[in-house]
Amino acid sequence: MSEKVLEVKNLKVEFNTDRGVATAVNGVNFDVIKGKTVGIVGESGSGKSVSALSIMRLIPNPPGRISAGEILFKGENLLNIPMEDMRRIRGNKIAMIFQEPMTSLNPVFTVGNQIEEVLELHQSHLSSKERREKAIDMLRLVGIPSPEQRVGEYPHQMSGGMRQRVMIAMALSCEPDVLIADEPTTALDVTIQAQILELMNKLQKELGMGIIMITHDLGVVAETCDDVAVMYCGQIVEHADVKTLFNHPQHPYTKGLIESIPSFDSTTGEKREKLATIEGMVPSLFDLPQGCNFQDRCEFATDECKTKEPSLTPIATEHEVSCFNPLK
Amino acid sequence: MENAQAVTTNINKPREEKSKSLWRHAFETIMKDKMAVVSILIFLSYSAIALLTTFDLVAGDWAKEVGGSYTAPSAEHWFGTDIFGRSVMAKTLKGTQVAMSIGLFTALISGFIGVLLGAIAGFYGGKVDEVIVWFYTTFSSIPSIMLLVAITFILGKGLLAVYLALGFTSWVSLCRLIRGEVMRHKDREYVHAATAIGGNDFRKLFKHILPNVLHIVIINFSLQFQVAIKSEVILSYLGLGVQGRPSWGTMIDDAKLELARGVWWQLAAATLAMFVIVLSLNILGDALRDALDPKLKGK
């Protein structure tokens, strides 16, 4: 049986704005398994990043607020522990890397300094010399050439890909149980993207952490994830293992996403002439329709979809979908 | 914050045309801000008083002797009387006219110079830009108090000299901002599109670029307005201010001889009148800046 390191249960996050309360995440459930990667996919604003930040309790408050749910890390609810204990978990047991490698590192400290800072915080038994050595080791681990020299450089002296490697080195320096990667490759060139994903896969095998991969890119999902949750308007609309999801998508939205990948047709495997797109727009979080949130963009919508709200229901083992008319 | 923004962007869909929604949104934001609304009301009342005094409908009799010299504030004369027995209240009201006109004309003059030079420098670039940048760098190296003094020496004393002196010495920051913004907008697609359909430079600049930098002009206007009102006091102290009619600056300046005799009301009345309008303009300026251009914060 696989070991659950993190369980997100019925998470609900609200934001107070000028126009009222927006529920950015509405009743989200997923688990992170040791050594496995769970992908959370969705368009921008679907609530995937907010879910990730909630796990770290990094939702800016105000305006944000986690209004319901539990986040169980090894059985302990992170939402109930004092902030001081939460800080001992951040960067240590649960680490996070962000989308913007250009701005996520502090520009006025050397990269070595920034890695050593994590070690100083969570592994205080190390001497400053040992910390420096470990920082160099970490840089080597993430594939940065001549780390002894690079450790004394500032972020601006490195390329975007290198900086994301530094972020990964920093995040992994305390060997966390869970790594949250929020669009880690979005800001990078395609070739660098592949390298970073490969690196993360490799390090996962070596260190055995569970990864939460937040992305809008199904290509990234296919390459890295074991398990996938598709989010739409703050809710998970489909949840399955990666093979099932790509081969037998049940939710029309998932199918639409897969068909809009600019490579091969999901059924024939041939290169398509024209890209499929999902018609219409994501509804405003203040103006969600009654019933299914996806109804306006769905070609299979029925009257039932317009009145009743679907809920995530198992349709096969390890496969849930939130749709009244799942695809066959 | 990043995520809150992501949520908000999503919330604002579908997007309306950019500039229109910017103004409407800004208007709504300001109307929701109670302090900003109160500031606008205060500004309007001061403007009304200034207009009314211009036509002698209010405080037309400010020069009249209404009591003894330096009578303390009473129910009849809220702010007492001055050395000639004139009502300080009436003088303060009359002074509104000088203050508001100085604010208005200074802001207009400095706005005009700043926009003109900034737009030309940003739009044409090259040598023209270099010369204008050289000019304002040079100009801003000279302390503005010295320029003020020199300009009023040349223009002589009086209200017009004050408008011009204050206007001529306060355009550089706006010019810098406009130059930067125009440079940014110059290469945007809609301007190229205007070139393609044969718009001339003048048309391009005024029709397509300036509307996009208007918010900076407005924010700067409220800033210059209140700075000018405050500067009038310094000019009055230096003996370079307005003559022959009451202004808050001359009233405050008079206090240097009055305070030792215990006459505080003229200083109090003018300072209070000025405090209220300058504070309102400050608050309004901040609200405008937050609503129109969050990027400009603190600049």
Place this chain on the structure above:
Amino acid sequence: MNIWVYVLRRLLYVVPILLGVCLIIFVLFNVVAGDPTHLLLGKHATARQMAELRHELGLDRPWFYQYFDLVKSAFTFDFGRSWSTKQTISTMISEGALPSLTLTIPGFVITTILSVSLSLLVSFYRGSFFDKSSVIFCVGLMSISSLAYILFGQWFFAYYMDWFEISGYDSGFPNFIPYIQLPVLIWVILSIGPDLRFYRTVMLDEVYQDYVRTARSKGLNEKVILFKHVLKNAMIPIVTYVVIQIPFLILGALLIESFFGIPGLGGITLNAINSSDFPVIRAMTILSAVAYILFSVLTDVLYTVVDPRVRLK
């Protein structure tokens, strides 16, 4: 690129600016302002007296000679003599600088320390009632005329309460201390509004940067984030802001000095304005422009030293 090459290039750029400053001053004082002999000799001067004076002042020479003299004075600091006191202006300047500094340095140091600490505090409690009231406090302070502060302060604290000296100055440490207490206090009140407002914006600009989120995700507490990560980044604009104010310290405080009888450069300038003493006004203008230009070069150079991101172009 070598830092010295950069400094040299920046200094070369000073030349056209300095020539420009001299040109503006020349145009304002020598061309537009017209003939100063009327001012000096009064209305009843004979033509001959005027001609003699013009010759004495060098006003009968071609304009480019006069302009060249002005430019030369910007480099040699030889500004000639005051019309009203007949002293050499360079002596007046060297005598006035110290009294000015005894007022402005304490005022500046206290204000800077106070407003930087307060700005850290308000950015720690950003968005709270405390933060909002600090903004109102600053704007409120800034909405009162500086002359009103001086008049009221001098009358109330020195005259009415008799806590401080009303006016006067005594040179030499510590003799001057009783005389500068109230002026320094007023200086602090005058400058804390804009300073705190500026530093608060600087801090808040940093607080919302991505690297702050990264620092939080590492498990650092808010205090470390603020004092280590944010402050070090904020030091860049803070240093710039501090350095650019230094020339104004040397030039003193016009109004405060004249009200409190401090014989500094600010007071000298004010007297010159009151008595239309053109050579002194001109000298002070050139001096302040030169100081301002040199310190903006210094700011740029410091910028490249403090900020590791700035690459010399």
